[in-house]
Each structure stands twice: as C-alpha cells, then as structure tokens.
Amino acid sequence: MQRRSFIKSVAPLATVFPALLSGFHVKAYQALPFLGGWNGAGAEDNDHVLVLIQLFGGNDGLNTVIPIDEYSTYVNLRSNIAIPEGSILKLGPKDKSGLHPAMTGMQSLYNNEQLAIIQAVCYPNPDESHFRATDIWLTGSDSDQYLNTGWVGRFLGQTYTNYPSGYPNASMPDPLAIQIGSVLSPTFMATSGMTAMAVPEDGDFYGLINGVTSAEPNTPMGTEVTYLRTIARQTNKYAAGITAAYNKVTSQYSGYPADNDLAAQLKTVARLVAGGLKTKVYMVNMGGFDTHGGQVVSGATTTGVQAQLLGQVSDAISAFMKDLKYLGVDDRVLGMTFSEFGRRIVSNGSLGTDHGAGQPVFVFGNEANTGILGNSPTLPATQDVEAVVPMQYDFRSVYSSILRDWFCVPAADVSTMLLNNYQYLPIVKSTACNNTIQDLTNIGTNLILNYPNPFTDSTNITYTTTGGHTLVQVFDVGGHLLNVLVDAVFAGPGTYTVTFNTGNLASGIYYARLQNGSAQQVKTMLKVTQ
Numbered sequence: 001m002q003r004r005s006f007i008k009s010v011a012p013l014a015t016v017f018p019a020l021l022s023g024f025h026v027k028a029y030q031a032l033p034f035l036g037g038w039n040g041a042g043a044e045d046n047d048h049v050l051v052l053i054q055l056f057g058g059n060d061g062l063n064t065v066i067p068i069d070e071y072s073t074y075v076n077l078r079s080n081i082a083i084p085e086g087s088i089l090k091l092g093p094k095d096k097s098g099l100h101p102a103m104t105g106m107q108s109l110y111n112n113e114q115l116a117i118i119q120a121v122c123y124p125n126p127d128e129s130h131f132r133a134t135d136i137w138l139t140g141s142d143s144d145q146y147l148n149t150g151w152v153g154r155f156l157g158q159t160y161t162n163y164p165s166g167y168p169n170a171s172m173p174d175p176l177a178i179q180i181g182s183v184l185s186p187t188f189m190a191t192s193g194m195t196a197m198a199v200p201e202d203g204d205f206y207g208l209i210n211g212v213t214s215a216e217p218n219t220p221m222g223t224e225v226t227y228l229r230t231i232a233r234q235t236n237k238y239a240a241g242i243t244a245a246y247n248k249v250t251s252q253y254s255g256y257p258a259d260n261d262l263a264a265q266l267k268t269v270a271r272l273v274a275g276g277l278k279t280k281v282y283m284v285n286m287g288g289f290d291t292h293g294g295q296v297v298s299g300a301t302t303t304g305v306q307a308q309l310l311g312q313v314s315d316a317i318s319a320f321m322k323d324l325k326y327l328g329v330d331d332r333v334l335g336m337t338f339s340e341f342g343r344r345i346v347s348n349g350s351l352g353t354d355h356g357a358g359q360p361v362f363v364f365g366n367e368a369n370t371g372i373l374g375n376s377p378t379l380p381a382t383q384d385v386e387a388v389v390p391m392q393y394d395f396r397s398v399y400s401s402i403l404r405d406w407f408c409v410p411a412a413d414v415s416t417m418l419l420n421n422y423q424y425l426p427i428v429k430s431t432a433c434n435n436t437i438q439d440l441t442n443i444g445t446n447l448i449l450n451y452p453n454p455f456t457d458s459t460n461i462t463y464t465t466t467g468g469h470t471l472v473q474v475f476d477v478g479g480h481l482l483n484v485l486v487d488a489v490f491a492g493p494g495t496y497t498v499t500f501n502t503g504n505l506a507s508g509i510y511y512a513r514l515q516n517g518s519a520q521q522v523k524t525m526l527k528v529t530q
Helices: 003-016 071-077 104-111 130-139 151-159 202-209 222-235 239-248 261-274 305-327 395-405 411-418
Strands: 049-055 065-067 097-099 115-122 177-180 196-199 281-286 333-339 359-364 371-373 448-451 458-465 468-476 481-490 494-501 508-516 519-527
Touching: 049 261, 049 305, 065 071, 097 104, 104 115, 104 305, 104 359, 115 395, 151 196, 151 395, 151 411, 177 261, 239 261, 261 281, 261 305, 281 305, 305 333, 305 359, 333 395, 359 395, 395 411, 448 508, 448 519, 458 468, 458 481, 458 508, 481 494
Parallel strands: 049 281, 049 333, 115 371, 177 196, 177 281
Antiparallel strands: 065 097, 115 359, 333 359, 448 458, 458 494, 468 481, 468 508, 508 519
C-alpha cells in the first residue's frame, strides 16, 4: 500500500473526532462492505484468537536463532557481535540452532511444546526500506506490487460479510480486530476501510474502560470539548462490551515483568480474551530493532541493545502464556512475531548489522507445532557485505497456514484472501482444525544438488520431488530472484535435472531453492571465471 493512499483512506475517519477531541480514548475505524464475501464455515465457527507481535526496525535473526551447525562460519562473518557458543540456549537434542541467551522464556515455551520456529522467512526481491518492507509484510504483496488492503483485513472482511452493516450483532458483538498502539495498521484495511479498532496508548485504553477522561483543556472551549469527548465515548458502539469484558476479569497472573511495554500490551490482550470478547485478531508492537550500531557491548556480546530487546520480548511472551493458562483461555490463542526484515549476514564496524532479508518467525501457543522448520541459514564462505539470509519460506506461506490450520478457512478461500496460492507449512497442530499435517521429519537432506560446482557458464541442477507443485528458483546473495527454472505440478515422485545457464551473471555465490509442497531446501552454487 502506498503511503499516500493509506493516509488518504484513513485520514477522514481518523481526524473527524480525534483532531478535535484530544484525549478521545479509543477510535473505531469501520470498513465498508466487502465485495464478494466468503460464506463458508471456518473462523466464524470457532473461538480461536490470533495475536500478532510486530517488532519494528528489523530484528537481527542470526543473533536470535543462532546456527550451531554453522557456528565457525557464523563467527568468521560477524566476529565482533557473535554470541559465544557456550552461551547459546540449546533446544531439542537434534536441533541445529539455539536461541539468544536472553530468551530463556522462549526456550521454556519450546521445551513445553508451545513454540514453532520458522527459519529464513522472506519473499523474492526483498525491499530494505523500513516503510516499504513493513507495507509488504502487512498487506501481503509482492515486492513490486502495491495493495490497498491488508491480509488480515481481507480475511476479516470476507469472513464477516457486509461488515460493518448489521454489526455488532448477536453472533459478533465485538470488534473484529483490536490494535494496541498509536497508529492503526494497514494490515486491517479491507476494500474500503478498516476492520479494526485502534487503542492509541495503554493509558488511554485504561481511561476508556474506567470511564476516565483526559484533563479538561484550560481554554474557553474546555467545557465544550469535555462534553464532546463524553458524547463520543458514550456513542462508541463497542465501548460497553469492551468495558464489560475487562471488568469481568478480576485477577491475572502476577509475574508480568515491570517496565516492559510489550508485556503491558499483552496483559491487556489476555484480559480482553478471558473477559469474553469474540475479537479474532489482536496486534501489539515493540520498537528499537534497527541496530546499525551498538547492537552488542564490545567484548560482552551477550549484552547490549538487542539482548535487552530480545529479553523483553521473551519475558513478555512467556508471562502472556502463563497468564492465558491462569485465565483458562490458553487453548484459544495463537501468537506470531515478525519484523519488516532481518539483517545482513556480515556485521559492520559499529558493532551492529545493516538491513537484510530473511528472518526467523516465532509461532507460539498450545497448538503451535513445536520444532524448527527449515535449516540453519545458508552462510557465504567469504565476507560479502551484501549477503542476506536467503529465503527458505515465503512469509505469506505463514499467513496461509495460520488461516487454514488455526482459523479453519478452506484452502480455496485462503488463496482468495491472500490473492495467490502459497506453500503450506505444518506450523499448527492438526487438532486445531482437524486438518492433515504433513510430516517433514524424513524428507531427505539432498533434494536439490548441482554439478559441476563451482562452475563457469552453466551447471546442471538435479532435484527430487514427491509429486505435486514443484518450484526451482535461483537467487543472488542479495535475495533477488534471477530465474524460475521449474514451476510445475508433477503427477508423482521422481528425480529430474534442469540446466542453469548463467549468461552474463558475475562470478560469485548463487542459491538454488527447491519448494515441493511443504518441503524446501536451498543449495549454494559458486560461479567462477575461467
């Protein structure tokens, strides 16, 4: 979504009251009716809730989920910020990656079978602009595509047809989505408007539910402004339901960390879920992840800015999960973290990292299919400052799988909501929607190979498919998609070979990526001069 288009579409709703009524605590943004809504069973027929956690700035994934099996290469490429091997938090006995030492809470979730980790999530031709990359993740667009709707907005708009006409009603008396933050996310944009309610600040939210107004302005218009605020709050069609849900919960888990804004936001979400709101999607956020410099403390790399941030994220999510269990609603909630991009593989001279591409995504909850999906990121052997973590999984595959296996949306309708058919990933347990989950534990380790390697002008890429949709792509170290060698549906299993002619491509490292159903593998290829 282009910045100008988003502001144009939101501004009329956002400014009618808040610009006049400073201190108006909650703004309800409404969507116009969706065209061609989906009428099948699914999200309306279950009580499942999704919590999205956005990490602003671009989190460094390589120091979040650390490649133990590639540790020597990892250290060579980022020696000034590398986490000591002995400090890495180990996961399963067969897992080849571990967590940053500040993430003990996430380690516990993994050990309790409440955490799925998806490696190297990205999209072809990644954009390294904060705004544009964020826009891509929120709308679900291609890198060269500008959408005026968000992926959650399309899901909600097509699930709750004709919204907002006839809402609230007996079956959906509450906001379809709630964001806790100062700006309503484009991810909630439907065809002609928003499907969510924004809560600008925690303090303002507590003011709404407790009937508190901001101080009366010390101006001749102060009394009139206070009156208008009161009327606006009283006419908010969702305020009564939110207040009732909040007041219904009289006790929560007492172990939330202090001075942790993300924890405070998640505590609010837990209370609203437990209070009975039927809201389907919540969104919270945390900033500070743009760590070009000072990501670590020199000589003490387990400390520094990122360690503080990851510790806060881990502690907040851990407390949130304990609170959900305390409140008896832990089976209803699935959470997901994401950032607009990961960081470069090679660290810079300022004890930091620059904008990159692939990143790990965490999916947490009782129904998260615990494990690490994918391999440790493929790392170059040389100090290539342009190298990014190559894509293993498209971020829209994560969305697609959550819609299918958490909200129980039929596969055909998922494709409509996401505007394409994306690779399915087994990140949610089969019990959530009684869907079949593909087992990826025995798919093999050499599904894609090339020979010769190194090569000069061309190389033969051999790939093995189990049948079904099969994709073979070639990327450069910057994540740019150079060639799609295979994009076909195979009737059955087999092994095939295709030739990659490099033409005028420069010498250097390239990646061949195989995608076959839920499985994927990335192979490093090296072109050299004669």
